[in-house]
Amino acid sequence: xxxxxxxxxxxxxxxxxxxxxxxxxxxxxxxxxxxxxxxxxxxxxxxxxxxxxxxxxxxxxxxxxxxxxxxxxxxxxxxxxxxxxxxxxxxxxxxxxxxxxxxxxxxxxxxxxxxxxxxxxxxxxxxxxxxxxxxxxxxxxxxxxxxxxxxxxxxxxxxxxxxxxxxxxxxxxxxxxxxxxxxxxxxxxxxxxxxxxxxxxxxxxxxxxxxxxxxxxxxxxxxxxxxxxxxxxxxxxxxxxxxxxxxxxxxxxxxxxxxxxxxxxxxxxxxxxxxxxxxxxxxxxxxxxxxxxxxxxxxxxxxxxxxxxxxxxxxxxxxxxxxxxxxxxxxxxxxxxxxxxxxxxxxxxxxxxxxxxxxxxxxxxxxxxxxxxxxxxxxxxxxxxxxxxxxxxxxxxxxxxxxxxxxxxxxxxxxxxxx
DNA sequence: TCTGGGGTCCTAGGACCC
DNA sequence: TCTGGGGTCCTAGGACCC
Numbered sequence: 291x292x293x294x295x296x297x298x299x300x301x302x303x304x305x306x307x308x309x310x311x312x313x314x315x316x317x318x319x320x321x322x323x324x325x326x327x328x329x330x331x332x333x334x335x336x337x338x339x340x341x342x343x344x345x346x347x348x349x350x351x352x353x354x355x356x357x358x359x360x361x362x363x364x365x366x367x368x369x370x371x372x373x374x375x376x377x378x379x380x381x382x383x384x385x386x387x388x389x390x391x392x393x394x395x396x397x398x399x400x401x402x403x404x405x406x407x408x409x410x411x412x413x414x415x416x417x418x419x420x421x422x423x424x425x426x427x428x429x430x431x432x433x434x435x436x437x438x439x440x441x442x443x444x445x446x447x448x449x450x451x452x453x454x455x456x457x458x459x460x461x462x463x464x465x466x467x468x469x470x471x472x473x474x475x476x477x478x479x480x481x482x483x484x485x486x487x488x489x490x491x492x493x494x495x496x497x498x499x500x501x502x503x504x505x506x507x508x509x510x511x512x513x514x515x516x517x518x519x520x521x522x523x524x525x526x527x528x529x530x531x532x533x534x535x536x537x538x539x540x541x542x543x544x545x546x547x548x549x550x551x552x553x554x555x556x557x558x559x560x561x562x563x564x565x566x567x568x569x570x571x572x573x574x575x576x577x578x579x580x581x582x583x584x585x586x587x588x589x590x591x592x593x594x595x596x597x598x599x600x601x602x603x604x605x606x607x608x609x610x611x612x613x614x615x616x617x618x619x620x621x622x623x624x625x626x627x628x629x630x631x632x633x634x635x636x637x638x639x640x641x642x643x644x645x646x647x648x649x650x651x652x653x654x655x656x657x658x659x660x661x662x663x664x665x666x667x668x669x670x671x672x673x674x675x676x677x678x679x680x681x682x683x684x685x686x687x688x689x690x691x692x693x694x695x696x697x698x699x700x701x702x703x704x705x706x707x708x709x
Numbered sequence: 710t711c712t713g714g715g716g717t718c719c720t721a722g723g724a725c726c727c
Numbered sequence: 728t729c730t731g732g733g734g735t736c737c738t739a740g741g742a743c744c745c
Contacts, residue, residue: 342712508720510718583712717742719741724738
């Protein structure tokens with residue numbers, strides 16, 4: 291059996307842990323720049339606020355219903371996540387951290403385990419230790435565990451937030467209940483096509499022929515069908531190095547000057563370099579993109595990207611910033627109001643297997659230099675050492691009007707308790 | 710005025726090789 | 728009418744996830 295542990299309304303729950311006065315009250319959490327609503331408590335969902343809704347369209351509704359609004363506080367969520375994961379590890383022989391708020395656990399080969407009781411204990415322990423409520427789904431395949439999890443979340447009283455699919459009867463019951471678009475791996479587009487064919491529930495999907503599924507949904511769709519039928523084809527996955535690393539941002543305002551864009555893009559390149567070093571990798575190609583505000587039809591639009599094959603593999607701040615600026619120079623056009631830019635590094639390889647070139651190589655002096663920079667920035671606070679092409683005064687100009695304290699990761703923000 | 714960010718996998722078709 | 732057979736690599740685009 292596989293278990294899927296999924297935190298309920300994770301970001302909203304994290305905020306609520308430190309604001310118990312908000313229990314039972316509607317909460318939403320915003321994306322970077324306070325642009326969209328990316329998490330909602332159950333109370334906020336009940337008000338009909340959809341996932342991904344632009345904030346400005348819902349401001350009136352939020353105000354009228356006294357919804358509490360939070361800017362995204364990723365240092366808090368990341369820390370809460372690792373606390374939850376550490377507790378799950380104590381309950382499991384093998385765990386796969388699938389995302390910031392969910393993990394699969396492999397219980398294959400574990401007999402004589404009362405999974406219902408174990409799930410309930412795990413849930414209670416996580417709730418008591420971190421304040422985060424979770425739902426648990428358990429089934430013979432990962433896709434069925436996802437479905438079971440959905441049932442646990444939908445019927446918390448009846449299932450005590452732990453649902454197990456361990457018989458043919460329960461499997462069929464779940465599939466007849468689950469809408470096809472809610473199957474893990476069937477997205478909006480496929481769901482729309484399937485509905486036209488009268489495929490409404492996960493069960494109907496399993497009745498389609500293999501050849502139709504293969505033809506229209508590729509091997510991925512066929513795997514899903516098998517998993518729904520109870521045949522496990524998706525195994526546990528181990529943590530792998532990223533194959534691409536991106537740093538992209540919308541700006542808090544529109545930029546027209548080359549110098550402003552260059553500062554942003556080189557800073558993004560430096561962030562990519564830091565992320566590469568964290569996983570001990572090098573990259574050998576890079577994409578830089580810039581574009582104007584696509585939501586504004588009254589403004590002139592321009593959007594371009596450029597992929598640069600680097601002459602050597604590197605993770606140096608200096609070299610990547612240099613290449614990013616060179617790429618920007620080629621695609622920048624004056625007189626446009628730019629709203630977003632990004633740097634994505636690809637062709638990633640391991641630091642240990644640095645392939646030297648006959649003609650041109652990464653400056654070997656940068657290796658100890660980056661080590662020293664990382665050490666200082668880690669100790670003295672990020673961004674103490676910057677490149678000259680980066681803005682010295684700028685720390686972070688994102689709009690974050692409703693930011694909560696970093697309760698668990700910043701000494702000055704630690705919560706005070708009066709007893 | 711205001712609309713997020715970061716990933717993975719698969720396929721078809723073109724270009725090329727012998 | 729009819730024009731071989733077997734490969735690889737790369738890219739763009741689609742679909743999906745959180």
